[in-house]
Amino acid sequence: MSPKITGELLRQLRQAMRNCKYFSEPIQAYIVPSGDAHQSEYIAPCDCRREFICGFNGSAGTAIVTEQHAAMWTDGRYFLQASQQMDNNWTLMKMGLKETPSQEDWLISILPENSRVGVDPWIIAADQWKNMSRALTSAGHSLVAVQDNLIDAVWTDRPERPSTQLRTLGLEYTGQCISWQDKITALRTKMTERKLTWFVATALDEIAWLFNLRGADIEYNPVFFAYTIVGMNTIRLFVDLKRLSDPALRDHLQLDSPSKPELSIQTFPYESVYTELQAICAALGPKDKVWICDKASCALTQVIPKTHRSPIPYTPLCLAKAVKNATEIQGMKMAHIKDAVALCELFAWLEKEIPNGTVTEISAADKAEELRSQQKEFVGLSFPTISSVGPNGAIIHYRPLPETNRTLTMNEVYLIDSGAQYVDGTTDVTRTMHFGTPSAFEKECFTYVLKGHIAVSAAIFPNGTKGHLLDSFARAALWESGLDYLHGTGHGVGCFLNVHEGPCGISYKTFADEPLEAGMIVSDEPGYYEDGSFGIRIENVVLVVPAKPKYNYRNRGSLTFEPLTLVPIQVRMMNTELLTQKELDWVNEYHRKCREVVGAELERQGRKEALEWLIRETQPII
């Protein structure tokens, strides 16, 4: 991986920072966040501004350019990747390490007095703006909203914003009585409870979920560019109007014959959300309140007068979407069985092919995609496949490229983290395997990671527990040996939606997470990474389900997890002597279930070699 050459680009950007065409006075620093105007994690090519300016293309990172410096902050998943993708015009700021300054502290330490720091208000969230602005102001500087994006100004061949065809989801996927009209009604009930008159939706997955629609505007994420403003009697949808010509879609949205006036959707061009929200705000009564997520863009948030603004960390749509209904759970289970079929085939194929020395990280990833695409209702991948051999496995969010591509051998650990979008659900699974004889240290580390995975998966905890309280369970075995991993343990997973979603998760970092509830779906993915040598991660998607322990303190009820992912965990990588009887029982029971459920589907699909592989890999450990 060779770094992007950025000297000339930085020169042009710095020129723009001094160019009074864009502002009344030059700015001394320019912040380039990684998001789009919807604060999406995955973004369309036209929004990859941070990648464009610095070369680093991971999912999280913020670049800041001053007259003299250029620095980029990212987290532990990306330290290696970022250092390889950026040239030496850039300083890598390793977030989470004690010696790394925050963006605010760094700016304050290097800026001349009374500096102006610019940022595009559409791609910075309101809460981030507030924190940054407060820190800069207290040090005598100021944060300035620059309406013209300065990266776009120097990005001559910037792609168009996508506008793909929209797909309607029927009740067989969304659940009976969960039409978009039902969701609007439920939202209005929440608005009434909180005495709010307007709700502004800006997160793309929330809008897709609300209308039971999917798009393909952003790779891996079945969403479409849109905004929505819901009042007590009106629904405004802001979207490229050309997309709304399909009769089935018009029918789904009842655009031509709404059932009730308050369920009639008014459509507007995507770009007009700003002026329309301005018009709404101009007509607000003294007690009217507008609900908006505090992660919405600063630009849109500031349209709403402060006294009428009711910012929330998670919207009611985000909370409702996180708790899956019976139909969605059934769909997720089906999707995971199909996904397991594809992976069993992949692993059986790898076992056969690796000795020939012809399989590479890229060809293995391609094969995985090909096998998944043979499954019913396959739509696409849910994120770029991480297919990594040996030292590449230690780059936590590695994506194989021709120049880094390694061959799978009998001598190195292979880590594959992959997933797909099916119309009935979203998958995300990581398996770490060795096709020859793993070293004692590799097995030892794998076993600690497995212990952590089981500790979370089998945990029983009271209703109302937040996911971050479970994070240390995943680390205890590693910690005991002085090991750890620099990423969270789990994230929420959407149902034929984004593979990462809020408001729940399992992390040492997240404190704003909402309590886990039965019906929520998260990943459980501890790991261990030995830089320059190997990476290990074991990831299942798990469903929060009620548990029935012996007692029931204060009638609170208990919860636990049920794995939705049903792919064998390689016994060859385990040092079974390090496992307790309870852990061995867990592995055997998990493998029994994989064999029973996925075996039946492999049989039905007539995939004999994969079935044989599954049966071999799920022999009980005695």
Place this chain on the structure above:
Amino acid sequence: MSPKITGELLRQLRQAMRNCKYFSEPIQAYIVPSGDAHQSEYIAPCDCRREFICGFNGSAGTAIVTEQHAAMWTDGRYFLQASQQMDNNWTLMKMGLKETPSQEDWLISILPENSRVGVDPWIIAADQWKNMSRALTSAGHSLVAVQDNLIDAVWTDRPERPSTQLRTLGLEYTGQCISWQDKITALRTKMTERKLTWFVATALDEIAWLFNLRGADIEYNPVFFAYTIVGMNTIRLFVDLKRLSDPALRDHLQLDSPSKPELSIQTFPYESVYTELQAICAALGPKDKVWICDKASCALTQVIPKTHRSPIPYTPLCLAKAVKNATEIQGMKMAHIKDAVALCELFAWLEKEIPNGTVTEISAADKAEELRSQQKEFVGLSFPTISSVGPNGAIIHYRPLPETNRTLTMNEVYLIDSGAQYVDGTTDVTRTMHFGTPSAFEKECFTYVLKGHIAVSAAIFPNGTKGHLLDSFARAALWESGLDYLHGTGHGVGCFLNVHEGPCGISYKTFADEPLEAGMIVSDEPGYYEDGSFGIRIENVVLVVPAKPKYNYRNRGSLTFEPLTLVPIQVRMMNTELLTQKELDWVNEYHRKCREVVGAELERQGRKEALEWLIRETQPII
């Protein structure tokens, strides 16, 4: 325990709320926090305003009185106690339960439009004021600073503020090179690093620690009422000037012959802190910054103009105080050995006396105090002894009173949570015992609590880990059986200072805690409480020490805990079949150490019966 009759008091308070002598317009609600002007947890009798108005005397709670309602918020430790101490003019608001509204939400739900909510700005912390004020303002109400305390207005026999004799601590207690002058110099170094010109100390334990002084103004806490303002060249101490006549004290503080001008202490009357801080702030240069804890009183914080204010969650004194030096650690160890001697004697005595039916909760607590007072350098108790039998044990912060006093028997569980102040250290220990035959359920619960205690005590975790990440370890065994406890797992412990201190702790609630560091001292005290039946808690004070596991990921280093408390944990209460081999080994090793260290001291002091008891209670479990 009969509740306090509060009808007449509330009538008078409500009259004061309408009395325009105190403000320009009447107020519709009045908030009575539990703290004093220093936000102390334990407070002097003159500051017990919340207890005075509602009757509840626990350490944490906030009362709010409106024209129609009176409500009091407290946490799970105090639900039972508060419900017994308050009459039915009061509604108990159980914090931490889902259905309990926050103070803000409750006020907003019941207040008429445009209400004014009053509070004494000296006894509400700046951060609390900010949150409350923001919530009320956004709902159309306002928070009003009422300079005259309205409780004092109706409290006719309010006691005087105490002014006890001050005790100086020599370097044999504070550590070589840790004179108060060294501490001032270290503070100024921190101020220079952060470009701050002034530091305002308001927490009583920080001021006592800074000057190597102790007082007795607040029961159980060896502190004295004072404020301090430190500049780069000046030190201002605000204290009742009558206290400064003692020549030894004047010499310790070098009041008459300062070694250097910048180490000269100017003394001022306690009350003049407000006007003196005003004078300092009036003379601030444009870049001058004043450091103050965001938990300092709203009154004092607001003296500092916002642009000059640099609020912090923990002061540099709080952080420095938390990491004990070698002399302090040695002192804490000595204090815990003396404390263990007293407790071994107590338990040996109880074993002998209980069959006679003559020991009560109160007499056992008195005996514990008497035995502790025989130990060298005993100063007093570090908190009111919780001595509780059977159902009283389920009242988490129970304190025996004549009307609740139960007799210790062979049939009920006995829980004693007690501690003392010695000149060399502070102790806090809880043991739960049965002097007959505990039930299977009692043993089962005790064993889960013990598993949690061991899980924390034996945990190995990376440097930089915050204590709240360890909290779930203490609960896992209880959770697995559907049980839990509604309090945190541990708090920081001072060295001959407050038994509860920041900035570290082990709790599911605390997110602003600072990372654990070698030299910090915390408690490890999981529990289980069966309302109406029994309470169980196992508490040791533990020291954070470096650990040396097999590996050392990224050279971060690892930490673990060393128990300072050395009092046997009753084997009779354990269901040893539920313990793993590792847990059994921990218990045996802990008991070996108790026997070795405390045994030697018992022998030295010639306390034969207690020594026999210790030897019997520390037999290894095989």
